[in-house]
Amino acid sequence: MTVRSRDDLTTHPSLLLRIRDPRDHDAWVRFVTLYAPLIFRFLRRHRIQEADAADLSQEVFSAVAMWIDRLRYDPQRGMFRSWLFAITRHKLLNHINREQIPDVGSGDTRIQRRLEAEPAREPPLPEDRVWDEEYEMCLLHWAAEKVQVDFHGRTWQAFWQTRVEGKQTEAVAEALGMTPGAVYIAKCRVLKKLREEVWIVEGIPR
Amino acid sequence: MSEYTNCPDIAQWRDLLAGRMLTKTQQALEDHLGDCPRCIQVLEALAEGMDDPPLKLELLRSPPPPVEPELERVIQNVSQTR
Numbered sequence: 001m002t003v004r005s006r007d008d009l010t011t012h013p014s015l016l017l018r019i020r021d022p023r024d025h026d027a028w029v030r031f032v033t034l035y036a037p038l039i040f041r042f043l044r045r046h047r048i049q050e051a052d053a054a055d056l057s058q059e060v061f062s063a064v065a066m067w068i069d070r071l072r073y074d075p076q077r078g079m080f081r082s083w084l085f086a087i088t089r090h091k092l093l094n095h096i097n098r099e100q101i102p103d104v105g106s107g108d109t110r111i112q113r114r115l116e117a118e119p120a121r122e123p124p125l126p127e128d129r130v131w132d133e134e135y136e137m138c139l140l141h142w143a144a145e146k147v148q149v150d151f152h153g154r155t156w157q158a159f160w161q162t163r164v165e166g167k168q169t170e171a172v173a174e175a176l177g178m179t180p181g182a183v184y185i186a187k188c189r190v191l192k193k194l195r196e197e198v199w200i201v202e203g204i205p206r
Numbered sequence: 207m208s209e210y211t212n213c214p215d216i217a218q219w220r221d222l223l224a225g226r227m228l229t230k231t232q233q234a235l236e237d238h239l240g241d242c243p244r245c246i247q248v249l250e251a252l253a254e255g256m257d258d259p260p261l262k263l264e265l266l267r268s269p270p271p272p273v274e275p276e277l278e279r280v281i282q283n284v285s286q287t288r
Contacts, residue, residue, distance in 0.1 A: 024288075025288055028285065028287075028288040032284045032285050033281055033285070036281045036284065037271075037277060040274075040276075040277045040280055041271070041277075050274070051276065053276070054276045054277070054279060058280060058284055061284045061287070065287070065288070133262075136261075136262050137265040140261065140262070140263065140266055141266065163263050164264065164267060165267070179236060179237075180240050181235070181236035181237060181239035182236050184239050184249060184250075185232070185235070185239065187253075188249050188252070189222075189223055189225070189253070191253040191254065191261075192252070194261065195253070195261060198261065
């Protein structure tokens with residue numbers, strides 16, 4: 001039995017390809033809506049104040065817009081997320097370094113007070129794993145929100161209850177008034193669509 | 207009882223997932239799935255993807271946090287930069 005999964009995905013230009021075109025406003029908005037929460041919350045988790053986190057997030061997007069053309073396309077999943085992580089972390093570390101170097105002789109007691117209040121703060125440890133998980137969570141929630149509108153209530157519920165909540169197919173079928181076969185089909189249709197959405201974002205050359 | 211004495215061709219499962227199927231044929235496939243663990247595997251493999259890491263769907267159990275006002279501002283500002 002040969003099941004070539006990628007052949008079954010619909011062909012769409014990936015979001016990462018689309019944002020290379022500065023005229024594609026829709027792609028840029030989708031990109032920002034998807035990744036801004038990830039970046040902003042990563043910064044907030046490192047105790048960056050809201051306003052600073054907002055400014056730094058905007059700097060990250062500026063960097064992405066500037067450098068996305070040079071990001072070599074690679075079918076291997078995970079490449080873009082690592083690249084985005086590197087940019088975000090770089091901005092974070094720069095910010096922390098700027099804040100931790102007081103002006104010599106400036107007598108700026110505000111900076112001094114802040115340093116004293118947070119003497120133990122150090123540059124954050126690498127957090128690739130946490131970043132990856134939050135990246136996936138953002139991506140999945142985003143994709144799920146898009147996919148859900150394409151399916152009727154029972155179809156979505158069949159998917160949700162079996163694949164997300166981990167309930168048994170037979171139990172879900174009974175609860176939803178469906179046959180087990182219908183539950184399998186519903187689950188698989190939603191799953192395929194969800195996977196397509198994820199691929200549209202992360203992209204593979206086709 | 208399924209009307210299929212043999213398992214359906216994989217192309218039919220592909221059509222089913224793509225929504226390219228008559229209701230009557232879909233009903234027959236649905237019935238077949240009730241009797242055939244092998245075809246359930248085929249269908250799931252087509253949906254899951256064999257070449258890709260599985261999606262971590264359990265991450266969907268936690269609802270996404272609400273969008274903070276400052277984050278909303280970032281999204282609006284950055285969206286308008288193009």
